[in-house]
Amino acid sequence: MRAARWSAEHPWRAILAWVAFLAVAVGCAAAIPTHETTDADYRVGESGRADAMVADAGLTPPDTENVLITARGEHLDGAAAEQAAAAVVAAARSAEHVAGVGDPQWSPDHAAMLVSVELAPDTEDVSDLQRAVAEVQGEYDGLRIRQAGDLTIDEAINDRVGDDLGSAETTSLPVTLLLMLLAFGALIAAGIPVLLAVSSVAATIGVMAPLSHLIPSDQTTSSMIVLIGMAVGVDYSLFYLKREREERAKGRTTLDAVEVAAQTSGHSILVSGGAVIAAMAGLFVVDDATFNSLAIGSIVVVAVAVLGSITVLPALLVKLGRWSDRPRVPLLWRVNRRIGRGGLSRRLLGPVVRHPLVALGLSCLVVVGLAVPALGMKTHSATLDTLPTSIPEVQTVKAISVSFPADEGASANVVVEADAAAQPAVEAALTDLTDRAVATGHFVASGRGVQTSADGTTSLVVLGMPYVETDERVNGAVRELRDELVPAALGDLDGEHAVGGWAAEDLDFAEHQQGRLGLVIGFVLLLTMLIMVTTFRSVVLAGVSTVLNLASVCVAFGVVTLVFQHGWFHEPLGFTTPGFVVDWIPLFVLVVLVGLSMDYHVFVLSRVREHVRNGLPTRLAVERGITDTAGVVTSAAAVMVSVFAIFATLSMIEMKMMGVGLSAAILLDATLVRLVMLPAILVLLGERSWWPGRPQQPRGVVVSEPEPAYELSGR
Incomplete structure (x- = not known):
């Protein structure tokens, strides 16, 4: 609150400080080379010891490229295949960066021939060899002469990943902006969350350059930063902006509205950010180079997004004032005003509040039904079967x-x-x-x-x-x-x-990860539970949040198992099922989902507690709190689901698994869990929800006055 008040009272200083921070971060990226992970960073167990022995002895095999010769039809002409193989050998020996060419060898069934080409040390370009093989192919129309090896397949995969991520980033920005337009009905208000998210991502990528010399950066870290940064950056801005807008609509000045938003939504943002950081820190327990890099990238981008939300965001809101609601999109603005706060949720919450036990039972059946397939989940490291067949x-x-x-x-x-x-x-x-x-x-x-x-x-x-x-x-x-x-x-x-x-x-990697999975789960759940206990002073609420988080995680595992192990919806998603789930996906989805789902729970429960402090009974506080936050949470969830769903459309199956698991779980978390399970549990618990003590209004805190009870119940 002090940071927000200072930023609101000195808006230009706060804005210029944020711009300076961005400039320094981008300068770090330009001036300091990123230190990336090496093969030695991934050594685990006995296989890691064997790899180190081979590397120290200089027995690491050189990079090779293989040229496969097969028939275009059913039968291979042996004489033509041998002539083509001899031509490939001659062409390869004359190509650049070739250290040696092996003798052509027949397959056991004489249906194919193979020519192995050893590359010179430190070779990074095999385009000359590819051209030579292509020329031989042109001379033998009845044969298929194809090349693949260490460098060509790595290059093809990197190109495809780059294309996929570029497509995802290009698509996510306009989709996010469109969703913000639907949420606010005004262009400037829609642009503020996107601007903060993009600047947080840019700053984090810059800061990661010097940090990579402490924790080497994996090639997937940048994608993770974009994924998490866009999700939390938009969410935090949305929480803050919606509350400030709500307070202005009640007649407060912009400065007072920003202060109330800081006391309420700003506090929720700090707690949510801490929960996400705690969850991401669980990746360090795995003691793996990739997870260490993903953890530090996620932690930094969340911290930067939180910093921006409590400093530069209040400053922007004060400078813009009511101009943040301009220019308005006429139709969207009228629809937002007509629907009002939680218009659809009021209708859904009514039956849940009246019949909480039935609602909880039915929702649990849905969750259990979606989670049961996870019991048969099979995991394996990424293989050729997980790569796009279009390569x-x-x-x-x-x-x-x-x-x-x-x-x-x-x-x-x-x-x-x-x-x-x-x-x-x-x-x-x-x-x-x-x-x-x-x-x-x-x-x-x-x-x-x-x-x-x-x-x-x-x-x-x-x-x-x-x-x-x-x-x-x-x-x-x-x-x-x-x-x-x-x-x-x-x-x-x-x-x-x-x-x-x-x-x-x-x-070795599978056994290492299985040994650490229980530790990660325990670490993440314990730390997030402690944060909830400290924030809400309620052991019961912390336990409820933990159970609901686990429910969302189990659903994510079940959906991923059904889709990728059993092949459900494989045709619309455009992949061939490998029959297993890539081994790093469950752990990654677990920590990301626990962290992000805490955003909703903290924001919703904070509003419920606010009403309890104002004197409302728990039943009415739950109904009003969830109704008040419905629009914000729905908009935030729509952003997360859309961003993750974009990843489900990419060609790399690991990206699909991550996108499907996270988008499905967040969709369920923001609907079934938030609108049915959470209110049903809180209504059933009643005043026991706040054990060991009911929240009391602290002195000097400015809060909104409670509305009459008839507006809550609809009577």
Whole structure:
């Protein structure tokens, strides 16, 4: 309140300070290079130890590109395929940034040929190789000659992600502005929340540049900042602006209206921001480079949005005065005035307040029905199956994995570190291990043999698997390799060994995350509950909010499981179901949803408590508080749902999962939870809702006078 009063009394200073802050932040982004995460930051468990051993020994395989030759029709002309392969070899050897070209190899069924191209160290551009392969393709119309590898598929994915996020950002701004126009009916009032949200996002991206040298920045962090920043930035401005507008409509001066808004909505914004920050801090518990980066980005953007809401926003409102309601959109303005405050919610709340037990029972049935599918949720790391099939390189890699499973299917690495004098014994043991592994039927020899470092102290063997990465047998094969095969073959060696590779990394990450998931849930719920207890001085309200948050999270998990694991609505959403949920999605959705849903609960409960302090009984305070906040919460929820729904339309399936889960849960949270479950529970609890003590009006606080009871009940 003091910050808002100072900003309102010195508006130009507050506005200029905010502009200066933005300038400094943008300057940081321009002057300080962002420190991004590296592969070493993602090492976990035994696979991380194996990767470190391989990297220290200089055995990290070079980037490669594979050229696949197949028939356009049903049968492959062997002679033509061999001629084309020879042409590819010759063309690749003459291309830039090529260190070596392997001999063409036939697939076991002679339905395809593969040419592997080893790239020079630090290569980032393979366009010359792509042109060479394209020229060979032009000479053989009856064959399909396709290229895919480390660099080309990364480039294709990055291009697609960039296009998706650019499309989402371009679409979200006009959609948000349109929703604000519907909410306010005036152009300037609609633009203020969007302006604050955009400036908060810009400032945060600038501040993240120096912070990235403390916590390395993941490539997805910028998208997270935009997502959270637009949601909370618009919400906080909306809460504040609506209350200031409401107080002006009662005859208060602009300065007095801003002060009341600071005492009420401003306080709610601080509490909501603290709850979101507490929830996002739970990501640090996972101890993962990506989650650490997402956590710091989210925390900073929420803090910046809160700062703007209690400083520059009051200053803008004072300077604009009644001009914030100009220029009016005639039709929208009249509709807003005619509907009034909570016009639709009054009709919905009536039956809930009269029959709270029935309303609560029916709403619980809906929540349980949507949440039950989450009990069968299967998670897995992102694979080729989660990438858009419209990316040509993805199709090529899938085709290679079918014809050459040892090269492109799941695989595991066994690394041994011992004295150089023991190298012959190590090589013999690894050869024996390969024979044992192949004999199980779960592994295939890669054909690369035992690789040894230049100093002879580290040896490596790669074991392929005849399974795709998502096959349930992959994890079992890795466990068998670690628990049985490796100890049997390498147990007598005097040295250190570890099993790594992509399959082992996926298993270790899943086990690491499962071990931390319970800690994250406990941390987030406990911290947000403490915030609610401190804010409302009610253990009961804190418990109710926590239970309702969990209900929304369970619904999100259930909807994501139905859509992406079981394939519901896959055609309208434009994806092929992978049969699982990407492993980081549930944890991410949990913390984001708990944080954002607290916005509504804090704002609504603050208004209910305000009426209780003014002397209303709890039943009427609940009805009036929810009615008063209905328009604001509906508008805020519409913004969040629309922004997240945009992500559900993108081509990357991970973005779809995040968008569908968050938009569905927030839609339910702002409707069924807020308009049915919350009022039903509070009415049933009555005065016990405020245990251990009913809120009392503090001295010196300016609040609105309660309206007559007949306006609340409709009599």
